[in-house]
Amino acid sequence: MSRAGAGSGRRRGAGAAGPLVRARPGRLRPGPEVPDVPLRSAEPVAEEHRFCANPACGEPVGRGSAGEPGRTKGFCPRCGTRFDFAQPSGLTIAGRYDVERVLGSGAYGAAYLVHDRNLATHVVLKALNKSVARTALHERDVLVGLRHDSIVRILGYEHEGPHLVLEYVPGVPLSAGDGDRLEALLAHGIRILQALDYLHARGLLHCDVKPLNIIRFRERSPAGTLDRVRLIDFGAVRSQKDAGPVVAYTPPYAPPEGDPEHRRPTPGFDLYSLGMTLREMCHSRWTDRSVPGVDSLRLLLDRATDTEQPWRRFVSARQFAEQLSGVIRQVVAAAPVHRQVARPSALFGSMPEPLHGGLGAARPLAHWVEARPGEDATLTMRAPFASPEPGDIAAALPAPLSDPDAPDMAGSAGRALAESRLALRRKDPELAERTLAAAGLPDWHWLHAWYSGLIALAREDARSAARAFGTVREAVPGELIPQLALGLCAELRGDLAAARSRYSAVFDTTPALGAAGFGLARVHLLSGERTEAVGTAVRLAQEFRYEREARVAAVRLSVVFLDEPAHREPTGDDLERAGAGLDGLDVDAAAAAGLRAEIRYAHFLHHRDREQLSDAIRELGPHAPTEREYVALVDLANRLRPPLRWRRAGRRGRTGESRFGGAPRTLSS
Incomplete structure (x- = not known):
């Protein structure tokens, strides 16, 4: 079906956002081309255009009465001439528009594909009922002032009818085809959000956004065929200053009756x-919530369409687009696309602390x-690494920059949050809680939940922290920091499967969040997956900020032995691999000696070569900060030396006699 400008579907009844986030969805690989669809011609001629074909008569025919539609086929009651308005062929409007097909119809009239004789091209003629002529003028005035690539363009206005003359967009209503990738479909959502942001910034509301009013079409360009969308049908448009409830909308896509948005x-x-x-x-496309990005998409749309708590919904196109673009990043990072789209968060600051837990x-x-x-x-030693301490996690997780659509955070509330953050870095959760209360944030707001989660971590309550961070994730599912926080909480609770899922989603999307990479490596090793753990560290080493720590981790992960049932x-x-990784590693002499000792201990577990292990421990001695520690290391090296074994030699006459009268003893290893 091809259509533009018609408000199809059942309708009931006759604050400006800032610049929109540029998620650059056009950089995604285009999906399958929009097919050429035969033009729909099943719609009859609109009743206001039904007149007798007899030039001597010309009376209206086929008109409805008493709420009943008129007949499309029959005979003129005045002259008996036969009429058939099932097809619009032969109809010319305003002396220049030859009607070819009906594209759609709605409460305000029909839309026709016509050939404009003057311009020698196809355009859309939107016929509006005379009873809504004022609305037609309003729609005309609105469209004349709009210039956006994702909004249908107006070409003219004809008083006869009246009619709007619109550009013809040869496409289909927005829908998902069998070959469409999820990220390509969501990119269309970004484009419509850009159009809505443009519209809202001019104080206007569309009031009838739905699939039939979003046309998907192909556009030729030097780069190839582009999959595009355009918002159409502004018959229900109104100013944000207009008083009174919404009177024209499509119920399945509008907030329910009684919702504040109606009043x-x-x-x-x-x-x-x-x-x-x-x-x-x-x-x-979201039946499997385990697929990265799908769970985030569900949470995003749950928030966008929440009817139980309408205050949770998005209040600006910018806010919606910020989260939707984050969801797209998570989707394309998963199989089979495996693409990483670098984009700084608008809500959270950077997180340079790797939280590697010693690795x-x-x-x-x-x-x-x-x-x-x-x-x-064999040596009894402390664990080779550990999960980061909860207090260290609370201090390292980044502070939210702001919420562009939250209450003003620059005044006393902002200062209170800054004080709460400072208290967390000083590991004083009681003071952090008091200053959070002074900020006056509503309990349901995600900023309140974020700080509550940090305070719970500072108190070493990972379970309560996870509940708070879960609330944040539901509010901002396009953000990665809340998922990282949930992964850290899961690791602290010993839930390795949940931790792996969270860490993988974050690390696959943005390896620059090193804490997710180190966390994923720890979880892999604890699960007995040494190869995967080392591979994660090698991937992380490609990030310049964490190159040294990740290369050290790759060496250690190759040789670390854990006393765990799943470990080998x-x-x-x-x-x-560990020996090769140590070569050329830029670390100081003490760290190099420590890594060699760890590698030698792994060799010992394999080959039981006590002498080489002893030598490696002895090499640590010069790096000891105190004499006591130096002595302890030398003693350990001596105790690790191979045991002394004595054997008798021949008699003195042949091999010499012991000074005690017996055969001399010789050291043998």
Whole structure:
């Protein structure tokens, strides 16, 4: 079906956003081309255009009465001439527009594909009922002033009818085809949000956003065929200053009756409608919530169309688009696309702290000082790494920059949040809680939940922190920081499967969040997946900020042994990989000695070569900060030496006699 400018579907009844986030969806690989669809011709000629074909008569025919539609076929009651208005062929309007097909019809009239004799091209003629002529003039005046690439363009106005003359967009109503990728469909949502942001910034509301009013079409360009969309049908448009309830809308896509948006509509009315449109378009593609990005999309549309708590819904196109573009990033990072789209967050600051839990540095010297050898020379030592401390996590997670559509955070509320943040860095959760209360944020707002989660972490309550961070994720599902926080909480609780899922989603989308990469490596190793753990560290090493720590982690992950049922000893390939990774690693002498000792200990577990392990421990001695620790390391090295074995030699006459009269004893290893 091809149509433009007609408000199809059943209708009931006859604050400016800032610059929109540029998510650059056009950089995504285009999806399958929009097919050429035969023009729909089943719609009859609109009743206001039904006149007798007899030139001597010309009376209106086929008109309805008493609420009943008129007949499309029959005979003129005055002259008996036969008429058939099932097809519009032969109809000319205003002496220049030859009607070819009906594109659609709605409460305000029909839309025809016509050939403009003067311009020698196809245009759309939107016929409006005379009873809504004032609306037609209003729609004309609105469209004349709009210049946006995703909004249908007006070409003229004909008083006869009256009619709007609109550009012809040879496409189909927005829908999901069998070959369409999810990210391509969501990119259309970004484009419509850009159009709505443009519209709302001019104080206007569309009030009838739905799939039939979004035309998807192909556009030729030097770069190839582009998959585009355009918002049409401004018959229900109104000013944000207009008083009174909405009187023209399509119920399945509009907020329910009784919703605040009906009494005093705001941009939220259009945003709700777009949320319902995206929900309908994507419902067949989100059956598996385990797919990265799909769960985020569900949360996004749940917020956009929340009827239980309408205050949770998006209040500006910019706010909606920021989260939708974040969801797109998560979708394209997953299989089979595997693309990473770099984009800084508008809500959270950067997070340089890697939270590697000890993996990104050589084992502390104290671990070797305190090591206790067994009879077989295996060492009892502290754990080689650990999950980050909850207080350290609370201090490292970034502070929200702001919410562009939240109450003003620059005054006393902003100062209170800054004080709460400072208290968390000082690890004073009681003061942080008091200052958060002084900020006066509503309990339902995600900023309040974020700080509540940090305070819970500072109190080492990972379960309560996870509940708070879950509330944040529901509010801003396009953000990665809340998912990272949930992954850290899951790791603290020992839920490795949940931690792996959260860390993977974040790391696959943005490897620059090093804490997710180190967390994923830890979880892989704890799950007995050494190869995957090392591979994660190698991927993270491609990020310049974390290159050194990640390369150290790759060496350590190759040789670390954990006393866990799922864990296995390093293989020969692991040992070889660790040695190769150590070569050329830019670390100081103490760290290099520590890494060599760890590699040698892994060799010992394989080959039981006590002498080489002893030598590696002895090399740590010069780096000890105190004499006591130096002595402890030397003692450990001596105790790890191979055991002394004595054997008798021949008699003195042949090999010499012991000074005690017996055979001399010789040292053998």
